[in-house]
Structures are given as structure tokens and as C-alpha cells.
Amino acid sequence: MPASLHARIRGAGPTGALAALALAQAGWRVSLHDPLAPEALQARERAYAFTHSSRELLQRLGLWAELRPSLVPFRRLHLRDVAAECDVRFEPADLGQAEAVGWIGSHRPLMALLLRRLGQHPAVRLELGGKAPAACANHGDDANDADLLVAADGPESPTRQALGIGQWSHPYRQACLTVQVEMRGCADDEAWELLRPEGPFAVLPLGERRFQLVWSAPAARCRQLEALDAPAFLDRLAGALPDRLQPDALLTPPRAFPVALQLARRLHRGRTVLVGESAHRCHPVGGQGLNLCWRDVAVLQRLAERATRGTLSPRRIGAAYGRRRWPDLLLTLLTTDLLVRIFSNRHRWMLPLRQLALACLARIDGSRALALRAMTQGPCRLHQPLAAWGDGDQQLSPAPALSGHGALSAPSARPE
Ligand SMILES: Cc1cc2nc3c(=O)[nH]c(=O)nc-3n(C[C@H](O)[C@H](O)[C@H](O)COP(=O)(O)OP(=O)(O)OC[C@H]3O[C@@H](n4cnc5c(N)ncnc54)[C@H](O)[C@@H]3O)c2cc1C
Incomplete structure (x- = not known):
């Protein structure tokens, strides 16, 4: 009986952890290494906007039903060009039969679920919170025991650097400030993307009047805002939001971080593939980042199943x-970059064009459906209908049963 295929994954952030489950479910043995211990991996104060492409993958992996109660669906997405004074409203009807436009989920329950499932999977060996084991110490292709090396080790990716893979990089003048607040005037199933001249500003519902804000602005202004005390920050925040949104209290301290467009010049070398932010990074406008990372995982999983x-x-x-x-990567990075360039200004000659574009979106159902599909499924799947959206999971075609790490009870032919 042929031995099962073995993948080594470096990095157990949301991309590496999901990739480990995806490969294990495709019938591979998986070793997952991260220098951070499980508690540190869960500790980030972040919330992600999940699109339908992520929901589909989570359903395929049998994770959606368990994660869904911790997610907050948003059924209206208000897109507002503040300088051009135009509004567009996206709703589930724009996607046909959809429960929601998208979902907001916090980092901790997501990572807790992924780590729990990884711990239970007989084909997964977790190497968390320590030095890389000997076979992982060399980041080249000499981890001889692995058929596939997956670099999911984040934007500074030591693996990418050790392999000598360069990247295109464009740091934005804007930085991004994230904070959670309590707010009045916004329904718990409403999200906003405000296109402000200083940068995009997302308001994402977390339930019970709590919201995650992702506020892009020139880097110096973000640093100033980060240094303000709570009343002064809330004051500035109220000035940046539409009148009807009234922030009442800060729930987490504001944190600024730099934003950049980054794309590795190659996505693989030898047996190593780059996934998630080790390969690409984009501006947070439109909430594409993690969803794009997970579309890497979806593709990798299909290839692993074929193997x-x-x-x-x-x-x-x-x-x-x-x-x-x-x-998908080129189109998504290009789109987010264009959105930032086109909307983060008050150029007089741009405003009429922006007004025209948003008026078309607001009035023509088909254009709104197309824009939302591009955002939620990725720009390369516009022709495909949205996959079924029920609350349950669609289990994959069963992977070969594993009786322990390294033991495979169903045959899997290894091609020559
Ligand atoms: C400060 C900050 C705030 C953010 N806030 C938001 C937000 O509010 N909403 C949102 O949608 N997105 C946010 N993002 C972006 C989001 O966090 C990323 O899209 C997402 O984390 C990418 O996941 P990843 O698994 O590819 O990379 P990462 O999450 O960076 O994970 C990389 C992992 O690799 C590990 N690693 C590093 N070196 C090695 C090594 N040598 N060997 C093995 N493992 C290694 C690291 O410990 C880490 O666990 C934020 C990013 C930052 C920096």
C-alpha cells in the first residue's frame, strides 16, 4: 500500500491553520509548525469580514455549522462616496438566494475552532510554540520527508526570503487604524464602507451594538489618533462618521498598522508553495485580505485531492x-489599489465620474449584482452562480480514512 502524501506547513495563522485542515481532509498527513503557542495564536483583537468564497470553503471543510453562531451576518452594505455625496446599498437580493451580504467574525473563536479541529484530526501533527523541528529549520527544499512545503508564515515570510523569492511592494501613504466601539444609530446587521478623501473607512457589526472600525488615513494622522485619550478619540470619530452613527464608548484601544500592496514574484519554488500573506497583501478596502488568502487554500486543497x-x-x-x-490575485490587488487611488481624493474632475459610476451601481440591478459577486466570490468567478448557502456544511467527498498520523487505511495511488 503506498504511503500517504505528507505536507509541512509553516505558520498557523488563519491561512496556515485552515490549509492544514484542508490538506488533512484531502487525505494528506500534515505537520503544522508555528513558533507561537496556541494561546498566542488566538490572542489577536481582530475581526474579519467573511465573503461567500470563504463561506463556501468553510462549508466544504465542515467548519461552517460550528463557526456560524459566532458570526454576525450583515444584510445591508452601505457604500458611500463622501466627497461625491453618493450612496449605494447592497443587499442579499443582489446575490440571488443569499442569507447575507457577508459575515463578521472575531479572530479568537475562529482560531479556537481551527486549533481544536486540528488537535482532533489524526492526520495532523501540531508543532506549536517552540523552535522549528530539525526538518523545518532549513527553509529551502531540503525538508526531505515532505512532498509539499506550504509557506503560510505571514507578510515577512522567512520561507519566501530563504528561497530568494522577491516581491513587488508598494507601501501606501495611508495607514490603517482598527478599534472596536459601542455605537448607536446603526443596525446590528448593517455594514458601511465609507470612501472618504483621506481613505476608506469600514464599519463592521459585531452584534449587541458593538462595531469593528477599520479607519484608513494618512499614516501621521493614524498615529495621532492612536495617541488620543478615549473622549478625544470618540470626538474625532464622531466627526468622521455619518451623522446618524453615534459612537458611545471605546471597547479596545485603537491600533494603527501600515498598509501595503505586496505580491511575491513567484508563488512556488520546487516543492514549496506560498499561501496567504506570505504571497500577497492588499489594502483593507472591501475586506478582501483574508478571503483572498483562503481562496489560495481552496485551490491548494483541490490540487491536493487530485494528488x-x-x-x-x-x-x-x-x-x-x-x-x-x-x-485572481492580480485582479483583486489591482481592484483594491484602484479603489484607493480613485476614491481617496477630492479631485474636481474625478467627482463627476465617481457620481456617474455610483449612480449606475445604485440604479442598475445587474451592475450591482456584478460588483457584489466580484467582491464576494472573487473577480474570476463572476460567471458562476453563488453556491448553496444553507447553515449546514457540505462535507467533501470523503477523504481516505486515517488511523493515525502517518497511517492511511484507504489506498491513494502516487503517480510516477
Ligand atoms: C495589526 C494588524 C491588524 C489587522 N486587522 C485586521 C482586521 O481588523 N480585519 C482583517 O480582515 N484583517 C486584518 N489584518 C490582516 C489580517 O490579519 C491578515 O489578512 C491575516 O492575518 C493573514 O493571515 P495569514 O495566516 O496569511 O498570516 P498571519 O496571520 O500573519 O500568520 C502568519 C503566521 O506565521 C507564523 N510564522 C512566522 N514566522 C514563522 C516561521 N519561521 N516558521 C513558522 N511559522 C512562522 C507567525 O507566528 C504567524 O502565526 C490585520 C493585520 C495586522 C498586521
């Missing part, structure tokens, strides 16, 4: 992965 079935050589996974990921 398990014996219809793709594991040696060819890297090249096949790169070919499939470039279009």
Missing part, C-alpha cells in the same frame, strides 16, 4: 497552483 487520487503528481502541485492563482 491523493493519483491524477496529479505532487511535484506538479506548485506550478499548477501558481497558474490557477495568478488571475
Whole structure:
């Protein structure tokens, strides 16, 4: 009986952890290493906006039903160009039969679920909170025991650097400030994307009048805002929000971080593939970041399933992965960059064009549906209908049963 395929994953952030589950469910043995211990991996004060592409993957992996109670759906998304004074409202009807436009989820319950499922999976070995084991210490291709090395080690990716893969990088003048607040005047199922001249500003519902704010502005202004005491910060915040949104209290301290457009020049070398922010990073406008990372995982999983079935050589996974990921990555990064360039200003000659574009979006149902589909499924899947959206999971075609790390009871042919 052929041995099962083995993947080593470096980095157990949301991308690496999900990739580990995805590969294990595709019938692979997986070793997942991160220098952070489980508690530190869960400790970030962040909330993510999940799109339908992420919901589909979570359903395929059997995670959605358990995660769903901790997510807050938003059923209205207000897009407002503040300088051009135009509004567009997106609703689930724009997507056909959808429960919500998207969902907001906090980092901790997400990571708690991923780590729990990883701990329960017999094909997964967790190496968390310590030095890299010997086979991982070299970041090149010499981890001889692995058929596939997956670098999910974040934007500074030591693996990418050790492999000598360069990247295109454009740091924005804008930085991004995240904070959670209690607020009146906004329904618990409403989200906002305010396109302000100083940068985009997202208001994301967390339930019970709590909201996560993602406030982009020139870096110096973000640092000033971060240093303010709570009453002064709330005062500035009220000035930046539409009149009907009334912030009452700060729930977390504001934190500023730099934003950049980054794209690795290659997505693989030899047996190593780059996934998530080790490969790409974009401006937070439109909440694309983590969803784009997870679309890497979705593609990798399909290729891993083919390798398990014996219809793709594991040696060819890297090249096949790169070919499939470039279009989505390029289009998404280009779109987010254009949104920032076009809307973060008050150029007089731009305002009429912006008004025209948003008026078309507001009045033409088809254009709104197209824009929302591009945002929620990715720009390369516009032609595909939204997959079923029920609250349950759609289990994958069963992966070969594993009786322990390294033991595979169902045959999986390994191609020559
Ligand atoms: C300050 C900040 C705030 C943010 N806030 C938001 C937000 O509010 N909403 C949102 O949607 N997105 C937010 N983002 C972006 C979001 O966090 C990323 O999109 C997401 O974390 C990407 O996941 P990842 O798993 O690819 O990378 P990461 O989350 O960066 O995970 C990389 C992992 O690799 C590990 N690692 C590093 N070196 C090694 C090594 N040598 N070997 C093994 N493992 C290694 C790290 O410990 C880490 O666990 C924020 C980002 C930052 C920096």
C-alpha cells in the first residue's frame, strides 16, 4: 500500500491553520509548525469580514455549522462616496438566494475552532510554540520527508526570503487604524464602507451594538489618533462618521498598522508553495485580505485531492497552483489599489465620474449584482452562480480514512 502524501506547513495563522485542515481532509498527513503557542495564536483583537468564497470553503471543510453562531451576518452594505455625496446599498437580493451580504467574525473563536479541529484530526501533527523541528529549520527544499512545503508564515515570510523569492511592494501613504466601539444609530446587521478623501473607512457589526472600525488615513494622522485619550478619540470619530452613527464608548484601544500592496514574484519554488500573506497583501478596502488568502487554500486543497487520487503528481502541485492563482490575485490587488487611488481624493474632475459610476451601481440591478459577486466570490468567478448557502456544511467527498498520523487505511495511488 503506498504511503500517504505528507505536507509541512509553516505558520498557523488563519491561512496556515485552515490549509492544514484542508490538506488533512484531502487525505494528506500534515505537520503544522508555528513558533507561537496556541494561546498566542488566538490572542489577536481582530475581526474579519467573511465573503461567500470563504463561506463556501468553510462549508466544504465542515467548519461552517460550528463557526456560524459566532458570526454576525450583515444584510445591508452601505457604500458611500463622501466627497461625491453618493450612496449605494447592497443587499442579499443582489446575490440571488443569499442569507447575507457577508459575515463578521472575531479572530479568537475562529482560531479556537481551527486549533481544536486540528488537535482532533489524526492526520495532523501540531508543532506549536517552540523552535522549528530539525526538518523545518532549513527553509529551502531540503525538508526531505515532505512532498509539499506550504509557506503560510505571514507578510515577512522567512520561507519566501530563504528561497530568494522577491516581491513587488508598494507601501501606501495611508495607514490603517482598527478599534472596536459601542455605537448607536446603526443596525446590528448593517455594514458601511465609507470612501472618504483621506481613505476608506469600514464599519463592521459585531452584534449587541458593538462595531469593528477599520479607519484608513494618512499614516501621521493614524498615529495621532492612536495617541488620543478615549473622549478625544470618540470626538474625532464622531466627526468622521455619518451623522446618524453615534459612537458611545471605546471597547479596545485603537491600533494603527501600515498598509501595503505586496505580491511575491513567484508563488512556488520546487516543492514549496506560498499561501496567504506570505504571497500577497492588499489594502483593507472591501475586506478582501483574508478571503483572498483562503481562496489560495481552496485551490491548494483541490490540487491536493487530485494528488491523493493519483491524477496529479505532487511535484506538479506548485506550478499548477501558481497558474490557477495568478488571475485572481492580480485582479483583486489591482481592484483594491484602484479603489484607493480613485476614491481617496477630492479631485474636481474625478467627482463627476465617481457620481456617474455610483449612480449606475445604485440604479442598475445587474451592475450591482456584478460588483457584489466580484467582491464576494472573487473577480474570476463572476460567471458562476453563488453556491448553496444553507447553515449546514457540505462535507467533501470523503477523504481516505486515517488511523493515525502517518497511517492511511484507504489506498491513494502516487503517480510516477
Ligand atoms: C495589526 C494588524 C491588524 C489587522 N486587522 C485586521 C482586521 O481588523 N480585519 C482583517 O480582515 N484583517 C486584518 N489584518 C490582516 C489580517 O490579519 C491578515 O489578512 C491575516 O492575518 C493573514 O493571515 P495569514 O495566516 O496569511 O498570516 P498571519 O496571520 O500573519 O500568520 C502568519 C503566521 O506565521 C507564523 N510564522 C512566522 N514566522 C514563522 C516561521 N519561521 N516558521 C513558522 N511559522 C512562522 C507567525 O507566528 C504567524 O502565526 C490585520 C493585520 C495586522 C498586521
